[in-house]
Amino acid sequence: MAEMELKSVRKAYGRVEVLRDIDLTIGDGEFVVLVGPSGCGKSTLLRMIAGLEPITGGEFSIGGRCMNDVAPRDRDIAMVFQSYALYPHMSVERNMGFSMEIRREPTARRKGPVAEAAKTLGLDRLLDRFPKALSGGQRQRVAMGRAIVRDPKAFLFDEPLSNLDAALRVEMRLEIARLHQRLGSTMVYVTHDQVEAMTLADRIVVLNAGDIQQVGTPLDLYERPENLFVAQFIGSPNMNVMDAAPGQGGLILGSGAVLAGPEDARHVGIRPEHIEIVEGGGDVTAEAQVVERLGSDTNIYTEVKDIGPLLVRVSGNIALSPGDKVHLRFPPGKVHFFDAGGRAIRAARDKVQ
Amino acid sequence: MAARTRNAPVLSAGKYLAVAFYVAFALFPLYWLLKIALTPERLIYSDGTALWPSTVTLDNFRTVIFASDFLGYFGNSVIVSLTTAAATSMIAAAAGYAFSRFAFRGKRWVVVLMLLTQMFPLLMIIAPIYKIVASLGMLNSLTSLIVVYTAFNIPFATFLMQSFFDGIPKDLEEAAMIDGCTRFQALRKVILPLTLPGLAATLGFVFTAAWSELLFALMLINSNDAMTFPVGLLTFVSKFSVDWGQMMAAGVLALIPSCLFFLFIQRYLVQGLTSGAVKG
Ligand SMILES: Nc1ncnc2c1ncn2[C@@H]1O[C@H](COP(=O)(O)OP(=O)(O)OP(=O)(O)O)[C@@H](O)[C@H]1O
Ligand SMILES: [Mg+2]
Numbered sequence: 001m002a003e004m005e006l007k008s009v010r011k012a013y014g015r016v017e018v019l020r021d022i023d024l025t026i027g028d029g030e031f032v033v034l035v036g037p038s039g040c041g042k043s044t045l046l047r048m049i050a051g052l053e054p055i056t057g058g059e060f061s062i063g064g065r066c067m068n069d070v071a072p073r074d075r076d077i078a079m080v081f082q083s084y085a086l087y088p089h090m091s092v093e094r095n096m097g098f099s100m101e102i103r104r105e106p107t108a109r110r111k112g113p114v115a116e117a118a119k120t121l122g123l124d125r126l127l128d129r130f131p132k133a134l135s136g137g138q139r140q141r142v143a144m145g146r147a148i149v150r151d152p153k154a155f156l157f158d159e160p161l162s163n164l165d166a167a168l169r170v171e172m173r174l175e176i177a178r179l180h181q182r183l184g185s186t187m188v189y190v191t192h193d194q195v196e197a198m199t200l201a202d203r204i205v206v207l208n209a210g211d212i213q214q215v216g217t218p219l220d221l222y223e224r225p226e227n228l229f230v231a232q233f234i235g236s237p238n239m240n241v242m243d244a245a246p247g248q249g250g251l252i253l254g255s256g257a258v259l260a261g262p263e264d265a266r267h268v269g270i271r272p273e274h275i276e277i278v279e280g281g282g283d284v285t286a287e288a289q290v291v292e293r294l295g296s297d298t299n300i301y302t303e304v305k306d307i308g309p310l311l312v313r314v315s316g317n318i319a320l321s322p323g324d325k326v327h328l329r330f331p332p333g334k335v336h337f338f339d340a341g342g343r344a345i346r347a348a349r350d351k352v353q
Numbered sequence: 354m355a356a357r358t359r360n361a362p363v364l365s366a367g368k369y370l371a372v373a374f375y376v377a378f379a380l381f382p383l384y385w386l387l388k389i390a391l392t393p394e395r396l397i398y399s400d401g402t403a404l405w406p407s408t409v410t411l412d413n414f415r416t417v418i419f420a421s422d423f424l425g426y427f428g429n430s431v432i433v434s435l436t437t438a439a440a441t442s443m444i445a446a447a448a449g450y451a452f453s454r455f456a457f458r459g460k461r462w463v464v465v466l467m468l469l470t471q472m473f474p475l476l477m478i479i480a481p482i483y484k485i486v487a488s489l490g491m492l493n494s495l496t497s498l499i500v501v502y503t504a505f506n507i508p509f510a511t512f513l514m515q516s517f518f519d520g521i522p523k524d525l526e527e528a529a530m531i532d533g534c535t536r537f538q539a540l541r542k543v544i545l546p547l548t549l550p551g552l553a554a555t556l557g558f559v560f561t562a563a564w565s566e567l568l569f570a571l572m573l574i575n576s577n578d579a580m581t582f583p584v585g586l587l588t589f590v591s592k593f594s595v596d597w598g599q600m601m602a603a604g605v606l607a608l609i610p611s612c613l614f615f616l617f618i619q620r621y622l623v624q625g626l627t628s629g630a631v632k633g
Contacts, residue, residue, distance in 0.1 A: 050531060
């Protein structure tokens with residue numbers, strides 16, 4: 001069993017608090033992704049799980065066993081570093097088999113697992129090379145291979161793909177997804193990349209400034225963000241947020257438009273892909289300023305008088321040029337409401353779900 | 354771009370000229386050393402500043418090797434320099450690693466103190482050192498030289514080693530520890546092999562420093578048995594004359610171990626051993 005449990009785990013460097021009261025349970029075989037803005041403590045949290053960073057307070061356990069003071073080598077985890085951290089004076093083969101070498105496995109017994117991992121990663125013909133003679137993508141694979149050969153209970157990844165180009169990143173993302181399906185090991189993955197988080201994760205943990213903002217499945221976070229931060233952090237392009245005030249017949253937006261909604265809402269959010277362009281009527285009238293055609297979608301950057309900029313995303317191509325006036329409709333089920341403190345206000349029907 | 358291509362031959366010729374000039378400038382004293390060593394005793398003054406000796410002889414070398422105590426001095430110097438280099442590098446490597454990787458209380462003070470020891474002119478401390486060594490009854494022993502040289506070389510060697518350790522990504526050690534190493538195993542299997550160039554440079558630096566040290570050797574050693582080579586060189590200066598030819602021959606011979614030593618460590622001095630460790 002490799003269930004990991006963090007109980008009010010804290011981390012401070014001197015008087016600087018980097019992580020506060022982190023409570024999180026990572027199930028056996030689960031793929032958990034940590035996301036958050038730069039400097040929010042993702043790497044620190046991962047390094048505490050790995051045992052590379054002492055835990056200031058709270059308790060961390062794996063399979064029920066407290067790990068606070070256990071050395072990294074005894075935690076039975078593997079980690080893929082952002083920098084890959086390959087041993088430059090060892091061949092690819094020795095790099096990958098290093099954990100077995102340390103465990104004093106005889107050379108003959110090391111060959112099998114290394115060869116097998118090399119084959120799945122397409123490294124069979126590079127085993128004699130040294131890291132400096134490899135491309136970035138190949139180095140990344142060697143780093144993964146080293147983790148696989150380690151045969152750990154859990155894998156930790158710290159932004160493993162951030163140094164690769166876009167195409168390679170997609171390929172390696174699939175590789176990691178396959179690896180998880182094949183091994184079924186627990187995986188904790190840190191990333192900046194929305195798509196990586198949404199596609200790989202069983203559950204996403206959103207961190208901000210040392211606090212957990214929300215934990216949930218990718219769709220949970222997308223459909224039911226608990227606060228403004230998560231609402232704007234998850235999803236790409238970002239959610240539009242408008243100020244609102246209670247008034248006659250519901251909520252009044254800056255432009256005077258009236259929207260049905262809870263009266264303690266102060267912010268109204270709607271995702272660009274949920275805004276509809278209608279022929280007449282609608283909730284607000286906007287002026288298109290920039291139109292980006294991506295082929296599959298069109299991004300329309302609009303300006304609404306007395307509300308501000310609104311981004312609209314429609315699928316496919318539409319005939320529209322900068323300066324055109326468009327009528328926008330906010331479908332009632334797709335609008336998110338937040339109170340003055342930024343907490344989400346759930347409609348009654350949402351809560352039942 | 355075109356202008357640069359046109360200028361290229363002129364530029365590279367100029368570059369070679371500058372390098373040639375520098376090499377000639379740096380090597381000229383060595384050439385002079387060799388020239389005088391090969392000149393017969395009687396011709397040294399009559400040849401004067403002529404660039405080539407008019408007659409070449411190995412007499413000076415013969416006298417130095419077979420008819421003087423030179424080989425004894427030489428042996429002493431080898432013992433002192435090798436032991437000093439080994440002891441200093443070992444201690445400096447350990448200290449440099451600690452400075453590079455650990456945060457501990459008083460670290461800044463240790464660094465400041467070590468820098469402080471480098472600020473005093475040697476002449477100022479030579480008397481106290483003499484006093485200490487004398488009261489320990491260690492005058493005229495090679496051990497005293499080794500201890501003193503080691504003590505004086507450690508600060509600089511430590512900073513040197515620290516900079517080499519600083520150049521090795523911390524990730525490597527952490528990866529090794531996750532792969533199952535203890536900190537010591539990570540140090541031995543991953544960090545140490547990568548520090549070899551640094552270790553070689555430190556060894557070479559300390560070796561040469563100890564090999565050519567004169568001041569302490571002069572103060573702490575009086576007996577002929579324990580003299581190191583730089584002190585021994587002075588025995589060629591007698592009250593009434595200087596045996597220039599023999600002195601230079603001894604000097605040439607003294608270059609040999611330094612050259613051998615650097616020949617031996619130069620393959621570790623090649624740079625770029627850590628390339629490929631992290632993203633490229
Ligand atoms: N040794 C240290 N001393 C003091 N503060 C530190 C130290 N190491 C990290 N921090 C702080 O801890 C915070 C979290 O760092 P961490 O590396 O975990 O961020 P991150 O979420 O991984 O960011 P990124 O996405 O940029 O990698 C940062 O604000 C950083 O300044
Ligand atoms: Mg990070």
